[in-house]
Amino acid sequence: MSETREIVEQCKVLYEDLSLASVKEWKQRTGGRAIGFMPVYAPRELVHAAGMLPVGIMGGGENLEIIKGDAYFQSYICHIPRSTIELGVTGRLDCLDGMLFPAICDVIRNLSGMWQMLFKDKLVRYLDLPQEFTKEIGGTFYKQELQGLVHELEKLGGKKVTPEALRHSIKLFNENRRAIERLYNARAETPENLPTYELYLVMRASNVLPVEEHTALVEKYLAAAARQKRNKLDNARVVVTGAFCEQPPIALIRALEASGCYVVDDDWVLGARYLLGDVAMGEDPLQDLANAYLGDCVETASRYETRLEKGAFLIERVKRYRAEGVVFCAPSFCDPALLERPMLVEALNRANVPHTSFNYAENTSQYHVFKEQTGTFADSIKLWGTA
């Protein structure tokens, strides 16, 4: 087995492990607690500094049979809350001592209330991320939110979260973000050597691995991928956007690549890349984390964009990664992504960037339509430079 394959297989095991065996094993080994968090962004540094393992929960994907979850949601609500409830009520998330629900949409918000009703003995916290980005107003509020979370974690863990511990955690997550940036840059440089299917699984591993281990994994994969030269295909370079919450099935990602697209940027597992720069490590680490959130972050549908024209961030990414087109790939019934789409389309049209769109559910099993659509898209880009 090749080196990369070995790493990817290891990540695949983690990805497919819906009962979080690796988290249980970590808890046993360290005696620590584990805190789940939903997409998109949660300040994992706080959880880490409390001596706990932050665990990203991104639904059940294509491998989970929904037996109970459908009874909790109407058919016109996206899939991720029902699979997450399924994971919860079937005991697969029992090893989590708490769950964080970041403010991203009404579904995740209401899911936090459902969790409060269903799992009364667990820590359940809705994380209200500010939509006002000045230090004095949104910053003050957010710092209080962070402080509140710290108190709850301290209560749960029975141990103080010190500024030193926080700075140490910030340092580790900064390193992780930098490693991930190198990973994404390397893929954009030589997409043939870092297939997105592989990169995606490496990214998904960040949901369950301790941050130090994940950083090491990324570095190891990067080194292995650089050694293993693969053939370069005449594919179209595309940015994928719209999939920041409910994730597409792996087979769909593979179908997208097989149809003739090199994905050179995406918004999967976006929380790990949400902050664009390093978090400072000053006297007041909570303030530093708050400042990082207020400052340089990705543009995504759940964040009110005040600095730029809608779509400017996406177009900047297209340019930076020399993409030839954009694939909107959003979960069905996802209000944030689908309402964002027409605005981004308009911006791309103005910038003459070709694009195509489709919707999916995390458990979609029919790929040929997507494959045909993205295949045609890739062909038209290659033939005429337009779609």
Next chain:
Amino acid sequence: MIMQKKMIANHFERLSNTDKTGEKAVYTFVPGNLNELIWSFDLLPVHPEINALQSAMRKQSGDYVLEAEKIGHSEDVCTYVKSDIGMMRKGNIGPTGQRLPEPSLLLLSYTGCFTFMKWFELLKQEYKCPVVMLHVPYQADGRITPEMRFYVTKQLKDVVIPKLEEISGKKFDLDRLRTMLASSARSEDDLVHVWNAAKNKPSPIDAYFGGVYYIGPIFTAFRGKPECEEYYKTLRAEVDQRVKDGLGPITPDGKMHKEKYRLVVEGPPNWTSFREFWEMFYAEGAVCVSSTYTRVGGLYEQGFRHDPDHPLESLADYCLGCYTNRNLPSRVDIIAKDIIDFQADGFVVNSIKSCNSFSAGQLLMMKEIEKKTGRSGGFIESDLVDPRYFSAANIKNRLESYFQMLEAKS
């Protein structure tokens, strides 16, 4: 009804004349609306949700939704947004048949619904006008903390008011705001009196289908104005008289004869077939004695009043307190309490396809309410303004079975 019609007609007349009068329009949302503040700058409030629901009642929303889908909006998203966008694309003709003015400002009071943000981002692209964001935190633990209140008040002071000053060219007039808030509080007293009248048997009002008319002035452009106060004084007197006379609610077919079932309703109504929908209830003798939809613009029965002595703090509390800004356990408690207080036989959830804010989690809420009250819930599905999702036969069937079950239980 006549009073309300007149108020609406005058307001839309004023809106249609802004090019002559130079008055400016501020678009804003119903939940957490800052009506008094907007009026205190002599700006004219416009509520896009109200336009969407009025379009539905006039059977135009179906075309508007299709128009929005034609230009690339997904079938899956909130139809209020699409109806509004479609209406704008087709000339922005408001509910009275007059043209609506373009907004001079979009006041994004981000209360109880994430879609609001996307909605005004979309309108910003269309109108190329300024937007001011008022981020209202969610009551995730079922209470308003001092930090939340401070955050909202600070935004009002430092962001919203300066923007309103800039747009209107007028200085903020605190005394004027106070006068309006005092007026709001008087209307709110009267409205609560009207809601409580439904505790009588028979209930003199239908607090859902009739209720949507009663909330008209206070939830939209008129709260804080003398005509609004007058309206609620008159309504209160009328309802008191009905109680004295032992009368039930008035329906589109006239007097309601026998009150057979008393219900609490969760969720907005369907607007495209509103009368047909209502008839499915009153024809069976079902009266809605309380509803959550009539709380989206304020939960006054729990004691909140706009307060002239704490103007900005009370505006903040108002925004924070709207029904959909409460966490699910609080929503369960509100409904369960109403079922008991209003001696309801049961409750009905009208689950709206468009509205994740209301709908996500309703099935679990039902179970919890049933557990708490021992009363069974009925479940129906429809949409606000998209006629494609109103299946009359299906809804009627479900309601009939539900009423039969209540009958069997009684």
